[in-house]
Amino acid sequence: MxxxxxxxxxxxxxxxxxxxxxxxxxxxxxxxxxxxxxxxxxxxxxxxxxxxxxxxxxxxxxxxxxxxxxxxxxxxxxxxxxxxxxxxxxxxxxxxxxxxxxxxxxxxxxxxxxxxxxxxxxxxxxxxxxxxxxxxxxxxxxxxxxxxxxxVHPPAQGRKVLDDFMAHVTEPLFSASPAYLRATFFARVRPTARRKIVDLAAKHALSELPGPPEISSVVLADRMAVCLCAFTTSDAAMVAAALKKSLDRLSTVDGQQQLRAAARLAELDALWDLLDEPLTDRLDELITGLAPTSPWEDLPPESAEALSMVRLAQARAALPRLESTFTALPAKNRAQVLDRHRVPYFASYVPDLLAQAPAWRIAEQVIRLAVVPYGPLLSVELLQEALAAWATNVDCRTAGAMRTLAVELYRATRHLRPTDQEVWTTFLEEVRALEPEPSLYRYTELEAEMEKG
Structure with missing residues (x-):
């Protein structure tokens, strides 16, 4: 009532x-x-x-x-x-x-x-x-x-609300704030107009329909997916119904577009509930083709985003080859995937990235993308594993930027104080045993930072 x-x-x-x-x-x-x-x-x-x-x-x-x-x-x-x-x-x-x-x-x-x-x-x-x-x-x-x-509704016309929604999604200062999107284009909108907005967002997110000339269809689809994720918090059933109406569009587009659609909507449980077996088989097949042919090759952003679906349990269940494809990637490429969505699921992969980094510049890239940013998500046990791998991998230990990056990681793991101090002290001891004087890589900067408390 x-x-x-x-x-x-x-x-x-x-x-x-x-x-x-x-x-x-x-x-x-x-x-x-x-x-x-x-x-x-x-x-x-x-x-x-x-x-x-x-x-x-x-x-x-x-x-x-x-x-x-x-x-x-x-x-x-x-x-x-x-x-x-x-x-x-x-x-x-x-x-x-x-x-x-x-x-x-x-x-x-x-x-x-x-x-x-x-x-x-x-x-x-x-x-x-x-x-x-x-x-x-x-x-x-x-x-x-x-x-x-x-x-309870402000003076907005049905057609005008839809036009205002499209204008906001296409403007350069688009706000991705879920609270703002729900308040402006869902909570204060009459049910009929609300349903039209959700349907429009679902069509664009799945099919990358063209919009105004000043915005690409891919960017527009990505923004529409952000809106759908915001709306599903208020009415998951309405979002699911809108996806169901437009899902048939996904079967007729090319493979790259299918992967982009799945990746941008991966956070929605409704997507995985609605996908049929032929389409999930197709997506699973496409995933295996994303791995680069060389360990030195960069992973395209679209491929990294698609592979980042591995963070979601429903995606791993629907796409059996997703996890194995991700874990087989070279360290550099896995770091690029971790950089797409910084979530707790990926934290356990951090130590292995440090152990397998194959060269100085790649080691620096790995730490910038997927070690320092994950500092707030690390436990003492994971930090201990990560620092042990850092110390024993010569390409990590002696890369030019590592002394500064070690200080950044120390600051990023502030939430572990003081239980992590012994771990950091052990790291310094291991490094200095491997890098005696007059080596530059004795991490004196880290020691100075630790002494500050």
Whole structure:
């Protein structure tokens, strides 16, 4: 059951909120006729303000309403002014539906409210002079519908919300904040428009449909996937339904696009639940072709992103060759995969990267990409393994940037203090046993950092 008091606090227009608070007080007092009448007053006040705002923004269909409103207000309380306002109120639902402030279903529900309001304030409309006695359930239902379908939503048109969503996703300053995306394009949007937004995001995320010329279809698809991940927190079923409607598009695109789609949507449980066996077999086959032919070759970002799906249990279950393909990569390439998503799953791979780094420059790259950034995720045991591998691998121990990188890792593992001090001391001892004086690689910078406490 809808929490009326909670919804009243969400009403976007502060001038309307007291009107609905009064309607709720009437309801609790048993004055159901007054509550229904007050609810209709709140609806009219809300729609009037929204239509005026659209007129101020240049919406042509709203300008005529605004003109008539100003004319009626100019006449004042004279009989003609009251009649003019009554005529304006009589057509306000049609105007709102035309402007897409409400849909046809909501318009019908609010029309019922309007008719019940007439019965409440004009008892003579009933035969034999009987007074209309609305049921408590009717009064509460009218308040719930008015709040949920209208009053808590800002003055945004259905089509305009969709246009605003697309404009935000394509702008250079796109915000990937889940909280912002949910608040702006989901929580404050009516259900019909909300569903259209989710459907649009799913189509782009899966199919990389073209958008405005200033943004590539791949970047647009990536941003739409970010939006879907944000929306699924609020309504996972709606996101799953949107993916299901558009999933057939994925079977007809090329392999690279299939991998990109799977990688950008991999965080969504719904994707793995919906993928059929032929498509997962195809993705599994494509994954095996991502490994480079040389241990010195860089892994393309798209390939690294696809292989990073290994961090997800559902992806590993659906794609049997994903984990083995990842673990067979050279150290440099595995570090590039770890750099895509810094998550706890990858932390256990850090020591092995240090043990297998095959050259000075690669060792430096591995530590910059996948060791120092993982410092906050390391346990004392993993840190001990990592430093032992660092000390024994000559290419790690004697690379030019390693003395500075060791200090950075020490700072990045601050959360382990003081339990890690013995581990670092052992590391220094092992290094100095392998690098006697006058070696430059005795890590005096790290020792100085440790002495600071």
């Amino acid at each position: 809808l929490d009326l008091e909670g919804q009243i606090h969400r009403i976007w227009n502060p001038d309307v909120r007291p009107l609905m608070e009064e309607a709720l007080r009437c309801y609790h007092a048993g004055a159901f006729r007054a509550g229904i009448g007050q609810t209709w007053i709140a609806v009219v006040a809300d729609l009037t303000e929204k239509i005026v705002r659209l007129a101020d923004e240049g919406e042509g269909a709203a300008k005529e309403f605004h003109r008539q409103l100003e004319t009626s207000q100019g006449i004042g309380l004279a009989a003609d002014g009251v009649t003019a306002m009554q005529n304006l109120e009589r057509g306000i639902l049609d105007t709102a539906a035309k402007l897409e402030l409400i849909d046809t279903i909501t318009a019908r529900e609010l029309e019922r409210l309007r008719q019940d309001r007439h019965l409440c304030v004009h008892p003579s409309l009933r035969r034999l002079g009987e007074t209309y006695q609305p049921l408590p359930e009717s009064a509460r239902a009218h308040m719930a519908i008015a709040l949920d379908s209208l009053l």
